[in-house]
Amino acid sequence: MNRFLLPLSIFIVVVVFLGVGLRLNPREIPSPLVGKAAPDFSQPQLYDPAKVFSPADLKGKVWLLNFWASWCSGCKTEHPVLMELAKSGEVPIYGMDYKDQQDEAMTWLRRWGNPYPVVGVDDAGRVGINYGVYGVPETYVIDKQGMIRYKQIGPLDPDTVTKKIIPLVKQLESE
Amino acid sequence: MKWLMFIALLLSGPAWAGEARPLADDPAAEARLKHLAVELRCLVCQNQTLADSNAPLAEDLRREVREMIAKDMSDKEIIDFLVARYGDFVLYRPPLKATTTLLWVGPFVLLTIGATVLVITLRRRAHKVVDVPVTDEEHRRVEQLLAEGGKRS
Numbered sequence: 398m399n400r401f402l403l404p405l406s407i408f409i410v411v412v413v414f415l416g417v418g419l420r421l422n423p424r425e426i427p428s429p430l431v432g433k434a435a436p437d438f439s440q441p442q443l444y445d446p447a448k449v450f451s452p453a454d455l456k457g458k459v460w461l462l463n464f465w466a467s468w469c470s471g472c473k474t475e476h477p478v479l480m481e482l483a484k485s486g487e488v489p490i491y492g493m494d495y496k497d498q499q500d501e502a503m504t505w506l507r508r509w510g511n512p513y514p515v516v517g518v519d520d521a522g523r524v525g526i527n528y529g530v531y532g533v534p535e536t537y538v539i540d541k542q543g544m545i546r547y548k549q550i551g552p553l554d555p556d557t558v559t560k561k562i563i564p565l566v567k568q569l570e571s572e
Numbered sequence: 573m574k575w576l577m578f579i580a581l582l583l584s585g586p587a588w589a590g591e592a593r594p595l596a597d598d599p600a601a602e603a604r605l606k607h608l609a610v611e612l613r614c615l616v617c618q619n620q621t622l623a624d625s626n627a628p629l630a631e632d633l634r635r636e637v638r639e640m641i642a643k644d645m646s647d648k649e650i651i652d653f654l655v656a657r658y659g660d661f662v663l664y665r666p667p668l669k670a671t672t673t674l675l676w677v678g679p680f681v682l683l684t685i686g687a688t689v690l691v692i693t694l695r696r697r698a699h700k701v702v703d704v705p706v707t708d709e710e711h712r713r714v715e716q717l718l719a720e721g722g723k724r725s
Contacts, residue, residue, distance in 0.1 A: 423618060426615065426658065426659060426661045427659060428658075428659065429655070429656060429657070429658070429659040430656075430657065496628065521632070522628075522629070522632045523632075523636075525629075525632075526632060526633065526636055526657060527657065528657070529657040529658050529659075531615035531616060531629055531658065532615075532616060532629075
């Protein structure tokens with residue numbers, strides 16, 4: 398009996414490590430920006446390039462910043478969720494069109510609907526780099542002081558919205 | 573037909589292979605970029621360095637690093653810039669911190685455990701080997717058997 402006890406316990410430990418390892422998502426890299434001030438930018442707006450979109454305009458509001466692109470398939474998956482959230486009026490979602498073509502982006506929004514009050518254009522991906530974006534879609538929850546409070550990597554799903562985003566937004570609104 | 577093919581072959585002249593474009597005009601800056609980029613991980617293809625990866629983000633980050641080199645920023649400033657945005661994950665050599673202790677110490681712990689087990693096992697085995705006295709009768713029999721074996725072969 399004793400002979401098997403040691404190999405068995407080692408085996409169990411290895412299996413536990415493997416199990417934990419398989420559950421981790423290597424694509425989800427924790428962002429060091431959560432809890433820090435949202436990086437500033439002033440980008441031209443998609444529908445009116447003469448106008449500027451800047452986080453400074455949104456001080457005192459809780460808002461979402463959603464990086465998306467017409468070429469991104471995850472954004473297509475996420476889109477109905479954003480439309481639903483925008484319709485509910487819980488929180489405004491501002492868009493950042495990441496490394497995209499203006500006409501394609503506009504066609505995409507005309508076709509699938511536009512949940513954003515304002516869309517900024519990040520042509521060169523520099524705003525993306527400042528926000529630590531490494532794959533669209535990514536969504537940031539930004540509080541009244543302009544601080545990043547949450548980062549969603551990959552598409553938002555209805556579950557994440559109801560269980561994480563909306564409660565967090567409500568809590569931030571009351572702060 | 574053959575002539576047609578020959579003409580087609582001649583016409584294909586302009587299809588040159590694109591030569592690798594020099595990435596910056598300044599070779600010293602490019603050397604620094606290379607030196608930095610092999611230490612940095614591409615966030616998209618996570619097992620590639622920033623130097624190896626062809627992902628669009630890696631290209632953008634190389635452009636960003638190149639611009640910081642042009643601005644005469646130190647290696648540390650450039651690395652801090654990237655760590656502030658992407659976390660320690662961008663470093664191929666993660667710093668020694670509370671969260672990375674297991675990563676750094678783990679292999680040595682395993683090595684120590686392995687060495688201890690080895691030493692204990694060897695000692696135990698040494699105890700099991702006991703000298704058994706061989707009687708004269710047995711000795712003679714061994715000699716006899718060996719002699720027989722020698723004849724047979």
